[in-house]
Amino acid sequence: MTDNIAAGSPASDAPTAADGYLGDPAVREEWDNRYADRQQLWSGRPNGALVAEVAGLTPGRVLDVGCGEGADAVWLARGGWDVTAVEVSGVALERAAGHARDAGVAVHWVHAALTEAALPPASFDLVSAQYPALLRTPDAAAERALLAAVAPGGVLLLVHHAGMDTQQADDGGFDPADYVWPSMVADLLDDDWEVEVDEQRPRVAPDGGAGAHHTDDVVLRVRRLR
Numbered sequence: 442m443t444d445n446i447a448a449g450s451p452a453s454d455a456p457t458a459a460d461g462y463l464g465d466p467a468v469r470e471e472w473d474n475r476y477a478d479r480q481q482l483w484s485g486r487p488n489g490a491l492v493a494e495v496a497g498l499t500p501g502r503v504l505d506v507g508c509g510e511g512a513d514a515v516w517l518a519r520g521g522w523d524v525t526a527v528e529v530s531g532v533a534l535e536r537a538a539g540h541a542r543d544a545g546v547a548v549h550w551v552h553a554a555l556t557e558a559a560l561p562p563a564s565f566d567l568v569s570a571q572y573p574a575l576l577r578t579p580d581a582a583a584e585r586a587l588l589a590a591v592a593p594g595g596v597l598l599l600v601h602h603a604g605m606d607t608q609q610a611d612d613g614g615f616d617p618a619d620y621v622w623p624s625m626v627a628d629l630l631d632d633d634w635e636v637e638v639d640e641q642r643p644r645v646a647p648d649g650g651a652g653a654h655h656t657d658d659v660v661l662r663v664r665r666l667r
Contacts (some may be wrong), residue, residue: 442587464554468576472530477508478508478583487516488571490600490658494600494638495520498558498601499648504590506555506575511537511548513571518546525565527558555586563665566595572602573620584626596637599623603641603657630663638662 460470493512500521504651505514510528510533517543518524526548534550541548551558555575568590575583591597601622627639642658 462552463557469529473532476530476532485512487513490660491569491571494533494662503567504565506570508520509533511540514548515541515544515546518548525551527551527553527555529554533624535642538663556582560590562589563592565590566592568602577621577622581598583621584629593665593667595665599661603610603659623659625667627661633665633667635664636667637664
């Protein structure tokens with residue numbers, strides 16, 4: 442069950458409260474509230490690590506996990522990618538769909554948690570998860586869902602803020618330990634995968650938006666061999 446919103450079409454509408462969201466309602470409510478607190482939560486520009494790592498890739502099918510307000514999805518669509526974007530917050534998806542319409546690009550929006558989204562397995566040339574985009578699960582189902590989505594020959598790109606794994610929950614209840622870290626995915630890799638990038642480096646941060654104060658990124662880029 443997905444929301445297929447082809448931006449630029451007169452019939453395009455963002456998800457509504459009765460849109461068939463697949464996932465934990467409490468998680469949806471948490472992120473809806475976080476987005477509703479501001480007219481714009483993020484900078485509105487694509488993440489610098491994504492831009493850098495995608496530069497040498499041939500556009501194909503891409504899955505944007507935790508797409509937020511859609512800056513990465515719109516940027517990828519403009520670059521010729523066939524974009525599927527997954528997000529738990531309906532508030533964020535409404536904004537993302539509006540940005541895509543304004544840009545005149547088509548994006549396939551999926552209002553669901555990744556583990557509940559029922560996406561076709563091994564079908565994406567690029568799977569991107571930027572920053573705290575994916576909640577951990579006791580059985581590593583979230584991490585395995587990321588890996589399962591990548592097509593043979595495709596790339597999985599995970600980017601997170603360096604050092605957040607040692608931080609405590611903030612006043613708003615956000616706890617970095619609740620989210621999937623690149624190292625957790627790296628621990629699951631076998632001989633079917635080749636690590637192309639696994640490093641901490643200075644962040645290329647867009648001005649403004651939540652998280653702009655973070656200075657370094659942890660970047661994991663792996664390629665599925667078969």
